[in-house]
Amino acid sequence: xxxxxxxxxxxxxxxxxxxxxxxxxxxxxxxxxxxxxxxxxxxxxxxxxxxxxxxxxxxxxxxxxxxxxxxxxxxxxxxxxxxxxxxxxxxxxxxxxxxxxxxxxxxxxxxxxxxxxxxxxxxxxxxxxxxxxx
Amino acid sequence: xxxxxxxxxxxxxxxxxxxxxxxxxxxxxxxxxxxxxxxxxxxxxxxxxxxxxxxxxxxxxxxxxxxxxxxxxxxxxxxxxxxxxxxxxxxxxxxxxxxxxxxxxxxxxxxxxxxxxxxxxxxxxxxxxxxxxxxxxxxxxxxxxxxxxxxxxxxxxxxxxxxxxxxxxxxxxxxxxxxxxxxxxxxxxxxxxxxxxxxxxxxxxxxxxxxxxxxxxxxxxxxxxxxxxxxxxxxxxxxxxxxxxxxxxxxxxxxxxxxxxxxxxxxxxxxxxxxxxxxxxxxxxxxxxxxxxxxxxxxxxxxxxxxxxxxxxxxxxxxxxxxxxxxxxxxxxxxxxxxxxxxxxxxxxxxxxxxxxxxxxxxxxxxxxxxxxxxxxxxxxxxxxx
Numbered sequence: 001x002x003x004x005x006x007x008x009x010x011x012x013x014x015x016x017x018x019x020x021x022x023x024x025x026x027x028x029x030x031x032x033x034x035x036x037x038x039x040x041x042x043x044x045x046x047x048x049x050x051x052x053x054x055x056x057x058x059x060x061x062x063x064x065x066x067x068x069x070x071x072x073x074x075x076x077x078x079x080x081x082x083x084x085x086x087x088x089x090x091x092x093x094x095x096x097x098x099x100x101x102x103x104x105x106x107x108x109x110x111x112x113x114x115x116x117x118x119x120x121x122x123x124x125x126x127x128x129x130x131x132x133x134x
Numbered sequence: 135x136x137x138x139x140x141x142x143x144x145x146x147x148x149x150x151x152x153x154x155x156x157x158x159x160x161x162x163x164x165x166x167x168x169x170x171x172x173x174x175x176x177x178x179x180x181x182x183x184x185x186x187x188x189x190x191x192x193x194x195x196x197x198x199x200x201x202x203x204x205x206x207x208x209x210x211x212x213x214x215x216x217x218x219x220x221x222x223x224x225x226x227x228x229x230x231x232x233x234x235x236x237x238x239x240x241x242x243x244x245x246x247x248x249x250x251x252x253x254x255x256x257x258x259x260x261x262x263x264x265x266x267x268x269x270x271x272x273x274x275x276x277x278x279x280x281x282x283x284x285x286x287x288x289x290x291x292x293x294x295x296x297x298x299x300x301x302x303x304x305x306x307x308x309x310x311x312x313x314x315x316x317x318x319x320x321x322x323x324x325x326x327x328x329x330x331x332x333x334x335x336x337x338x339x340x341x342x343x344x345x346x347x348x349x350x351x352x353x354x355x356x357x358x359x360x361x362x363x364x365x366x367x368x369x370x371x372x373x374x375x376x377x378x379x380x381x382x383x384x385x386x387x388x389x390x391x392x393x394x395x396x397x398x399x400x401x402x403x404x405x406x407x408x409x410x411x412x413x414x415x416x417x418x419x420x421x422x423x424x425x426x427x428x429x430x431x432x433x434x435x436x437x438x439x440x441x442x443x444x445x446x447x448x449x450x451x452x453x454x455x456x457x458x459x460x461x462x463x464x465x466x467x468x469x470x471x472x473x474x475x476x477x478x479x480x481x482x483x484x485x486x487x488x489x490x491x492x493x494x495x496x497x498x499x500x501x502x503x504x505x506x507x508x509x510x511x512x513x514x515x516x517x518x519x520x
Contacts (some may be wrong), residue, residue: 005266030266032403036378036383042316055285055387056281056282056285056288057281057284058281058284058332058333058335059333060272060274060277060332061172061332062253062256063253063256064253064257064260064269064272064274065253065254065257067272068253070272070384073272075271075272075273075277075281076380077281077382077387084382084383085383085387086267086382087264087268087273087380087381087382088271089271100285100414106353107397111270111271111409112272122270124270124271
């Protein structure tokens with residue numbers, strides 16, 4: 001059971017909280033305290049709005065251990081509206097309907113089970129097709 | 135700095151070697167390399183391995199393999215850089231000799247993929263990606279390559295079987311390599327009809343996981359006896375570079391900057407330019423990676439790397455022969471052993487004769503292994519000494 005490791009990442013997993021660089025305004029996800037754009041210290045919290053689009057994707061049929069409950073599922077690199085890209089599963093969508101450029105929005109879903117009834121359930125962000133287009 | 139030369143090479147067959155254990159595999163390769171070197175005695179053992187702690191429940195390979203190979207007492211450690219572990223071990227061996235601190239170093243790459251089977255292997259491979267932000271999402275290295283390939287095909291209008299040439303060349307070259315896992319040439323039809331693994335990547339776009347071990351004995355040029363049995367191969371350039379671990383953090387997801395930086399530094403060190411490279415052993419774990427490496431290293435313009443394969447320029451008789459002994463695709467993906475296999479094959483190529491796969495007059499070979507989607511790259515230039 002890996003509780004501390006996942007617990008430390010609650011803000012990122014449930015609320016998409018990253019950082020914004022006070023020097024160059026670059027939006028950073030996940031937080032890393034050093035701005036990857038300008039190299040200065042960046043410790044200011046920044047909540048992403050959860051909107052983005054599909055940069056690329058593929059469907060996984062043979063899942064790694066713990067993820068088979070969901071298989072086949074589609075994983076994507078999503079470009080968030082504020083700039084950074086993240087890796088995420090897509091949800092509430094037919095695998096066949098996914099397209100590059102599809103507008104998506106963040107939701108909180110079950111990532112995996114640790115199997116046994118006393119195991120940890122890991123929750124985190126997934127992305128679904130945007131219900132209304134802004 | 136002193137000239138580092140390859141005194142001995144050794145390798146095992148690559149395949150699903152159910153009967154051979156991790157330690158026996160390493161020992162086989164070591165025995166062959168030491169014998170090939172004329173019996174040089176290593177003072178250090180540098181091991182390239184990715185996943186033994188996970189797949190075989192065995193960490194601390196330095197002590198294990200030194201002991202098992204009858205070398206207990208020498209310094210021994212593992213270098214890990216995912217798929218570039220073998221390259222990293224070679225780099226370490228190179229640095230040890232080049233610095234003048236050691237006289238003889240043994241570099242061994244070893245991997246036992248078949249110690250586990252099924253989803254546990256995918257989970258193990260995913261540890262080479264960002265655990266907290268990629269693996270946790272159920273992403274696998276193969277799925278990553280697939281979505282890279284999809285984006286690449288989308289941006290550059292690549293036809294459906296644009297990547298076929300990589301598999302065709304690899305398999306054709308594997309025919310004459312007795313150590314390769316696959317030794318049959320394939321037809322274009324076989325590629326186009328192949329089953330999808332993760333769309334758009336099909337069965338022939340992925341190198342299969344396999345067991346294998348390869349080894350090199352490195353030493354200083356002055357320590358080679360005058361009646362040495364082989365032509366001398368020098369390591370003229372050695373460099374490594376790292377990029378963001380997570381693919382999604384890249385400035386340009388479709389540019390393998392580590393391939394450019396490490397190959398560039400190695401060539402600068404060797405004092406050569408790209409057009410002097412006679413062959414390229416790339417890390418074709420996925421055909422898309424081969425295309426991206428060709429572009430980043432400078433052999434093709436961005437978005438055109440696939441054409442070098444489609445136009446057969448990577449074939450033995452082409453402009454830039456690649457995967458001359460089968461590459462990862464026909465050799466098999468032997469994990470952390472890959473970088474050392476590349477060096478062993480390049481050395482055999484340069485020493486000559488390399489049989490049917492001989493590149494006539496080859497003087498310089500570029501070898502490059504990658505960790506993840508080029509999160510790490512290790513490049514070496516091997517040179518035939520007259």
